[in-house]
Amino acid sequence: MTRAFRPIVAAAMTAAFILPATADxxxxxxxxxxxxxxxxxxxxxxxxxxxxxxxxxxxxxxxxxxxxxxxxxxxxxxxxxxxxxxxxxxxxxxxxxxxxxxxxxxxxxxxxxxxxxxxxxxxxxxxxxxxxxxxxxxxxxxxxxxxxxxxxxxxxxxxxxxxxxxxxxxxxxxxxxxxxxxxxxxxxxxxxxxxxxxxxxxxxxxxxxxxxxxxxxxxxxxxxxxxxxxxxxxxxxxxxxxxxxxxxxxxxxxxxxxxxxxxxxxxxxxxxxxxxxxxxxxxxxxxxxxxxxxxxxxxxxxxxxxxxxxxxxxxxxxxxxxxxxxxxxxxxxxxxxxxPDCPADLTGDDTIGPADLAVLLGAWGPNRGHAADFDGDGTVGPADLAILLGAWGDCP
CATH class of the missing domain: 2.120.10.30 (TolB, C-terminal domain)
Structure with a gap:
C-alpha cells in the first residue's frame, strides 16, 4: 500500500545503475x-x-x-x-x-x-x-x-x-x-x-x-x-x-x-x-x-x-x-x-531450472502480481508452469 502524497543532479553513470539480473x-x-x-x-x-x-x-x-x-x-x-x-x-x-x-x-x-x-x-x-x-x-x-x-x-x-x-x-x-x-x-x-x-x-x-x-x-x-x-x-x-x-x-x-x-x-x-x-x-x-x-x-x-x-x-x-x-x-x-528478457528466470541466475520451479510451485494459486504469474491472470497455475517448462535451460 503506497498512497501518501498529493500531487502538485543526474548521478554519474556507474555500474550501480545496471540492473542486477539479465539484460532487461x-x-x-x-x-x-x-x-x-x-x-x-x-x-x-x-x-x-x-x-x-x-x-x-x-x-x-x-x-x-x-x-x-x-x-x-x-x-x-x-x-x-x-x-x-x-x-x-x-x-x-x-x-x-x-x-x-x-x-x-x-x-x-x-x-x-x-x-x-x-x-x-x-x-x-x-x-x-x-x-x-x-x-x-x-x-x-x-x-x-x-x-x-x-x-x-x-x-x-x-x-x-x-x-x-x-x-x-x-x-x-x-x-x-x-x-x-x-x-x-x-x-x-x-x-x-x-x-x-x-x-x-x-x-x-x-x-x-x-x-x-x-x-x-x-x-x-x-x-x-x-x-x-x-x-x-x-x-x-x-x-x-x-x-x-x-x-x-x-x-x-x-x-x-x-x-x-x-x-x-x-x-x-x-x-x-x-x-x-x-x-x-x-x-x-x-x-x-x-x-x-x-x-x-x-x-x-x-x-x-x-x-x-x-x-x-x-x-x-x-x-x-x-x-x-x-x-x-x-x-x-x-x-x-x-x-525481463528471460521472465521464467525467477532466481536471476540466467538459467531456468529446479530453483525456478520451486519458486513457482511455492507461489501456486491466487497470487496477483507475483513474478511467476507469467500470463498475468492473477493466479500462478498450469499455464504459468507450461511457460516455465517450455523455457527450461539457459536464458537466451
Whole structure:
C-alpha cells in the first residue's frame, strides 16, 4: 500500500545503475492526457489519478482509460483488483469536501467525516485503501485539528488515537487493513507515527515527537515502514529498528522521501526542497539512492529531452512497474516498465531450472502480481508452469 502524497543532479553513470539480473529492457512512457498517477495495483495493471475530465482508472493490460463520472474529483487509491477507488467528493448533505469510494455498481459514496470536524477546508480526505477495498484511511478533523481515521462499512468513520500535539493524519495502510502510518504534530513539526486496527497509536520518537518526519509507505504486510527522519529517507524494520537508505537523499540538503518497496526490496521515492522534487530508486535496497532519470537512461530507456521525473509514487510487487508524476515546467504522469528478457528466470541466475520451479510451485494459486504469474491472470497455475517448462535451460 503506497498512497501518501498529493500531487502538485543526474548521478554519474556507474555500474550501480545496471540492473542486477539479465539484460532487461527499461521503457519510459508518458501516460497521455492526465495530470497525475497516484496509485497502482500490486501487479501493475491498474493506475488511478486525475485527468482534465476528472478522476480516472487506467487498465494497462487493455490500455483502456475510464474517466470516473462525478461527483468525485480525485482518485488517490485503488483496491488490488481495480474495482474500488478511493478519492474525494462533495458531501451530498453539506457540499463540503469529503472522502468517497467509487465502484462501478454504486458510483461515488461519501465516507462522511468525524463528528466534530469543521470545514478546514475539507471535512475529510481519503488517502489509502486495504487490498480488498473494505478499509479506508486518511484525514478528518476535530474542529480544525487533524485526525487520522479508520473507515469500514460496518463501523463508519472512526477516529484513530490522537498522538502528540494533534495535527494527525493517516496516509498509508497495510494490505489487510490492520496497520496505519502517517504523522502527528510533534514538538516542532510533523513527527512519524503509526496505529493499529484497535485505533491505538505509537510515536516513533516518544515521548514528544522531537524527530521531524512522517511515515509515507509500507510493505503490504505492514512489517516494514518507509518514511523520513530529520531529512533522511529511512525504513523501520519489524522490530522498529531505523535504517537510513543510502545517504538519506540524492541531493545534499534536500529531504529524502521513500514511497514504496517491491518484494525484491527495491525502494522508490523522491527528494524534496522548497517545492522542487527529484525522483530516485534504490535497486534491491542496496547501495546508493540513484536519480531515476539517469537510471532509466543508463538501462536503455529514453526520457523526453528536458523532462524531469519528479515524484516516484509506487512500484509493483515484482519490481517491474513504477509510476509517478511531475509538475512544472514539464507536468504530466508517467510509468516505467522493466521488461525481463528471460521472465521464467525467477532466481536471476540466467538459467531456468529446479530453483525456478520451486519458486513457482511455492507461489501456486491466487497470487496477483507475483513474478511467476507469467500470463498475468492473477493466479500462478498450469499455464504459468507450461511457460516455465517450455523455457527450461539457459536464458537466451
Amino acid at each position: 529492457t527499461v521503457v519510459f512512457e508518458m501516460i497521455p492526457n492526465v495530470f497525475s498517477a497516484n496509485d497502482m495495483t500490486p501487479d501493475g495493471r491498474y493506475i488511478v489519478g486525475e485527468a482534465p475530465g476528472g478522476p480516472y482508472i487506467l487498465d494497462t493490460t487493455t490500455n483502456v482509460m475510464t474517466v470516473l463520472p462525478g461527483p468525485g474529483y480525485a482518485a488517490v487509491a485503488v483496491s488490488d483488483d481495480g474495482t474500488v477507488v478511493l478519492g474525494d467528493m462533495p458531501d451530498p448533505t453539506t457540499g463540503d469536501e469529503v472522502a468517497g469510494l467509487w465502484t462501478q455498481a454504486t458510483g461515488w459514496q461519501s465516507l462522511g467525516y468525524l463528528p466534530d470536524a469543521l470545514a478546514c477546508p475539507s471535512r475529510s480526505n481519503g488517502y489509502e485503501l486495504s487490498a480488498d477495498g473494505t478499509v479506508a484511511t486518511g484525514l478528518s478533523w476535530d474542529g480544525c485539528s487533524g485526525r487520522g481515521f479508520l473507515w469500514t462499512q460496518a463501523t463508519g468513520m472512526v477516529e484513530l488515537e490522537a498522538l502528540a500535539n494533534g495535527g494527525n493524519r493517516a496516509s498509508v495502510l497495510s494490505a489487510d487493513g490492520t496497520r496505519f502510518g502517517g504523522f502527528a504534530q510533534g514538538s516542532s513539526n510533523r513527527t512519524p507515527c503509526f496505529w493499529d486496527d484497535t485505533t491505538a497509536g505509537t510515536l516513533l520518537d516518544p515521548p514528544n515527537g522531537n524527530a521531524v518526519g512522517e511515515v509515507y509507505g509500507m510493505t503490504d504486510d505492514g512489517s516494514v515502514m518507509l518514511g523520513t527522519w530529520n531529512g533522511d529517507a529511512v525504513m523501520w524494520r519489524p522490530d522498529l529498528t531505523r535504517v537510513i537508505l543510502g545517504d538519506g537523499q540524492i541531493i545534499a540538503g534536500w529531504t529524502g522521501i521513500p514511497m514504496d518497496m517491491a518484494d525484491d526490496d527495491t525502494v522508490v521515492g523522491f527528494d524534496f526542497l522548497a517545492g522542487n522534487r527529484r525522483a530516485w530508486i534504490r535497486p534491491q535496497n542496496e547501495g546508493p539512492l540513484l536519480e531515476l532519470k539517469a537510471w532509466i537512461q543508463a538501462n536503455g530507456g529514453t526520457v523526453p529531452g528536458g523532462f524531469q521525473t519528479q515524484v516516484c509514487q509506487a512500484i509493483s510487487v515484482d519490481g517491474r512497474h513504477i509510476i509517478g508524476h511531475s509538475g512544472l515546467p514539464t507536468p504530466g504522469a508517467w510509468r516505467v516498465t522493466i521488461i
